[in-house]
Amino acid sequence: MLDFSDGPPYGDLMPLPSETVAARPSLRERRRAVAVQEIVGTAERHIAENGPHALSLRAVARSLGMTVQALYHYFPSRDDLVTALIAKAYGDLTDAVRSAVDDAPDDPSVPRMVLAAEGYREWAVANPERFQLVYGAPLRHYRAPADGPTTRAVRRMSAVFQRELLGGFTQAQLEAADIPALSPSFRDHLRHLSPDGLGALPPPATALLLNAWGHMHGLVALEVFGHTTFVGPHRAELFRMAMRNMVEDVHARIPPAV
């Protein structure tokens, strides 16, 4: 927890100082990183107990044995702390998805995309408040920084799904996917997304991927926010079924290689 041997773990979360020297973080900087980490950790614990809305700077400070104003030297406002929590949650979710795929034994009867989806779901169910933090309620006027940790986490995660859902197909196959015709301007827009991510896919494939993402996310969101309680203890089974079908349906729309 207090280990900082290999650099600050959430470098992007540190609001100050504006420029972190790449070479060797000074003692003060390391201390600062530790303090930030402690604050974030305590805040996460508080959130896990009472939900995101119950996060109070004073309570966090109390838990840490300091006064509120000390916190203000690490986070200029409550919203900035929440932003840091969101970024970290997003990163952790992404890690969970990746390791769900990477650490699973090879089993051809379960598509790896289904494993990824189940990793997504399981992290969400295990960390409902943090999931809510990421996908629940955007902050008042919160705008994600263009290349902040959030954006990078999104890219990292979408890369996993991109690989697992569409990895086995050629560009030509993906281009010929059987979906309603996309408008030229939409095709054009999709083509100009980040060239190393979604932009590398033929537009129909991007559409299918977003589609699948929404599908997976919707089932998880409904569950986490308590709208599927009537399904009872069978939600995991329902989810697996849904994801199996989804993978089948997506693949059914991609023609075989010539």
Add this chain to the structure above:
Amino acid sequence: MLDFSDGPPYGDLMPLPSETVAARPSLRERRRAVAVQEIVGTAERHIAENGPHALSLRAVARSLGMTVQALYHYFPSRDDLVTALIAKAYGDLTDAVRSAVDDAPDDPSVPRMVLAAEGYREWAVANPERFQLVYGAPLRHYRAPADGPTTRAVRRMSAVFQRELLGGFTQAQLEAADIPALSPSFRDHLRHLSPDGLGALPPPATALLLNAWGHMHGLVALEVFGHTTFVGPHRAELFRMAMRNMVEDVHARIPPAV
């Protein structure tokens, strides 16, 4: 707005008195209903401006020219007001979905299920804060009453989707839907849902319907909560495509009538 000629519009939202006489509401009761309506209306306006979390009893009271304590005679706590807002939002969303289907001209090229889904999406996009209220972050210890207005709204809405997605098929067809085998206990559980709603469907059909619901909801939730900004102005097109595919895929899993 202040019309109350045909009874209290949100009878279920009135926390007091516990029993509303069916016959002729007294002047006092009608006044109470009006007051409740005014409070809910201003609260909705406040929420629309600054988001659900910014809802303040004092601010609402100020807008109405009264003191906070007056509000406490209509809603025992802030959470109760929010609960009323959730219930009303759910009802309004359901109405929007229904009228999206019912008021649309007959056009065989657009499945009615797609119309329903678009009604859902359009209401959500037009009322993001209220959508967030319903599907975003559950309240601290809020438990939806077993047969409260929320539950009824859910039923009303799911009935629409049930009709539009699965209406054209026989029980035998639905029972034979091509999905991974459901566990016996899951099948059993699904069979014992409300007999006039989801319980009336063969288990595979219920699974497909929940699946579809999650799919639709996920795309809308991602959009409303700002996670698809990179899709730009083409989100409506993407959504329509996704829903078209979804309907196709669901129907493809249901065998033709014998």
Add this chain to the structure above:
DNA sequence: AAGGAAATCTGGCAGTGTTAGATTTTTCTG
């Protein structure tokens, strides 16, 4: 007209995010 219930008020408590300014502690520099 009288009693009682409903509705509203004033005043107050404990909690919150945030700011201002003073003070101590640590680090860098001459």
Add this chain to the structure above:
DNA sequence: CAGAAAAATCTAACACTGCCAGATTTCCTT
């Protein structure tokens, strides 16, 4: 090593919040 600069922390306060207690007015019923 001494002094300056910067970082970290403190005390005190402001304006806001949800909510409670008690007094007071308004309205309906009998």
